[in-house]
Amino acid sequence: MNTVFQIGLTVLMFGSLFSVLTLSLNLQYARGGMINFGTVAYFAAGAYAYAIVTQEPPHGLDQYLVGLDMPWWVGFIAAGIAAMAFAILTGWPTLRLRGEYLALTTFAFAEMLNSLLVNERGIGNGTVGLANVERPDANILGLSENIVYALAAFALMLATAYAFRRLLASPYGRAVDAIRDDEVAAQAIGKDIARLRFQVFVISSIPIGFAGALYAMITTLVNPDLFSAEVTFFVWIALVLGGERTLLGVVIGTMALVGFQEVIRAIPFESVRAAEIAASAEDIVTGILFIVILRWQPFSALARRRQAA
Amino acid sequence: MTRDLLVVDKVTKRFGGLKAVGGDAGLSFSVPEGTFLGLIGPNGAGKSTTFNLISGVLKPTSGAVILDGKDLSVARPSDIASYGLGRTFQTPRAFPSLTVLENVMVGADNEGETLLSVLRGGWRSRERALRAKAGEVLDRVGLTERINDVVANLSGGELRMLEVARQLVRDPRILLLDEPTAGVDPSLQAKLSRILVDLHAEGRTLVVVEHNLHFLLQIADSVVVLQNGELLSKGTPGEIKADEKVIAAYLGADHAA
Ligand SMILES: Nc1ncnc2c1ncn2[C@@H]1O[C@H](COP(=O)(O)OP(=O)(O)OP(=O)(O)O)[C@@H](O)[C@H]1O
Ligand SMILES: [Mg+2]
Numbered sequence: 001m002n003t004v005f006q007i008g009l010t011v012l013m014f015g016s017l018f019s020v021l022t023l024s025l026n027l028q029y030a031r032g033g034m035i036n037f038g039t040v041a042y043f044a045a046g047a048y049a050y051a052i053v054t055q056e057p058p059h060g061l062d063q064y065l066v067g068l069d070m071p072w073w074v075g076f077i078a079a080g081i082a083a084m085a086f087a088i089l090t091g092w093p094t095l096r097l098r099g100e101y102l103a104l105t106t107f108a109f110a111e112m113l114n115s116l117l118v119n120e121r122g123i124g125n126g127t128v129g130l131a132n133v134e135r136p137d138a139n140i141l142g143l144s145e146n147i148v149y150a151l152a153a154f155a156l157m158l159a160t161a162y163a164f165r166r167l168l169a170s171p172y173g174r175a176v177d178a179i180r181d182d183e184v185a186a187q188a189i190g191k192d193i194a195r196l197r198f199q200v201f202v203i204s205s206i207p208i209g210f211a212g213a214l215y216a217m218i219t220t221l222v223n224p225d226l227f228s229a230e231v232t233f234f235v236w237i238a239l240v241l242g243g244e245r246t247l248l249g250v251v252i253g254t255m256a257l258v259g260f261q262e263v264i265r266a267i268p269f270e271s272v273r274a275a276e277i278a279a280s281a282e283d284i285v286t287g288i289l290f291i292v293i294l295r296w297q298p299f300s301a302l303a304r305r306r307q308a309a
Numbered sequence: 310m311t312r313d314l315l316v317v318d319k320v321t322k323r324f325g326g327l328k329a330v331g332g333d334a335g336l337s338f339s340v341p342e343g344t345f346l347g348l349i350g351p352n353g354a355g356k357s358t359t360f361n362l363i364s365g366v367l368k369p370t371s372g373a374v375i376l377d378g379k380d381l382s383v384a385r386p387s388d389i390a391s392y393g394l395g396r397t398f399q400t401p402r403a404f405p406s407l408t409v410l411e412n413v414m415v416g417a418d419n420e421g422e423t424l425l426s427v428l429r430g431g432w433r434s435r436e437r438a439l440r441a442k443a444g445e446v447l448d449r450v451g452l453t454e455r456i457n458d459v460v461a462n463l464s465g466g467e468l469r470m471l472e473v474a475r476q477l478v479r480d481p482r483i484l485l486l487d488e489p490t491a492g493v494d495p496s497l498q499a500k501l502s503r504i505l506v507d508l509h510a511e512g513r514t515l516v517v518v519e520h521n522l523h524f525l526l527q528i529a530d531s532v533v534v535l536q537n538g539e540l541l542s543k544g545t546p547g548e549i550k551a552d553e554k555v556i557a558a559y560l561g562a563d564h565a566a
Binding site: 166167170171172174175177178180181182184185186187188189190191192193196199203 | 364365366385386387390391395396398402403404405406407411414415416418419421422423424426427432436439472475476479
């Protein structure tokens, strides 16, 4: 019973957290028609920004150069701004690119950021990363920290879904849909497609930054390994799994994928060998899942909100 | 003399070696404000390409397009649209993920489409007015019954009318229509003819490409004839009908076919 509760809590926590990423990706891809294969970079930008803003100035063996020792909420806001800034930086030169070119460029930007974090030790101690990331005292209402962070992640997910819904239900969302459907026709009615796509790209990266901050609080550690391309693939699989039609589907897909991984991890293995086999089985199953889903829901058909009845 | 709203000045367009528009000297014609200009010519004469050059979908190889005194050489299609130019496409374009009504509403220049307005939430009241206006325009083009339909259920002719409606809701100063009657059934054609006559009477400037000369020559007040991308003739419908060159090149070819 206790393990079931623990697994449920972990799924709620990380499921909600990664749902924020999937929701953002959904806005960029299913509505904005932009393929971002560098999702993890905005997440990393948020996590590192949070750590750097809240940590103490360097001393002793620290290689990092900046620690601002600010309160957690300043770090949280900084995380959103950092992700947004990275989106402006990467979106400006690339958003004119079509489909797979945009995918490749965003992927390359994410790899560049990753190697920057590894090699420029002044940012975050290189591969060692930043340990003991500050986090607010979560012992409120007598709840355990895990419960509080799970609820915080859930709240962030709800806020993100609400904000995106509001955006998409407005005339703004209608214009975004029109651009994705037919750029030439949208231009013929005066829609500035460069402006709208850029805005969608930048806006949707902000919650990813917030999620990065929360992730850093939960793990109390940020290092380049945590922000590899695997995270990007993970959110893409979750998005495809849940289908891009509704925000709820997006969330359910993410929860299901996190749940699947947590359950496998929770199995008590007799030997190291068995655990290894289970770990590779998890990778293989995830891969097969991805292929199977792509087979029946190819990218082109994905970007449709309402198909012909 | 009314002033020229649109000036096409020595424009050429080449696709590789093909001189699609303007030949060597360049194509020139102007559209005074309030005119109803017909643009005709055989298949491949460069009519649609001329529309694409005016609306910024294509950029001229040489020469200039001037709208209301503004040189459009560096303007994007969306800028040109916001200067007051509306256009339809020879192959109708629609937004499949929007309903018929939304397809028209999205056409309006809408302050509700800014992020600030989404944050403030003040777009709702304007949305009501826009919905009413879109409804009127759809009524005008005979699509009232299709208002909540998805565009996939529309016929080719209805798609054409939908595109006209999407442009009308923007109140363009000058409207370019590329073969608006193609695939449109006769009752809708009559409706379209009436709409064009009304728009003309309202003082709007129209440029219409049509193969259906019977339809066009009745309602246009001047006509430009293209052949192989070059100006073959221009004049009133009466003059064009009597022009030997036009009869030989266009009507003759048409009759022969
Ligand atoms: N994007 C393009 N690339 C290459 N050639 C093109 C392109 N667009 C048009 N053309 C060529 O330019 C010429 C003029 O084409 P255009 O479509 O403007 O003719 P049109 O007068 O509209 O003919 P139609 O009556 O058949 O619509 C044709 O020879 C066409 O094949
Ligand atoms: Mg044509």
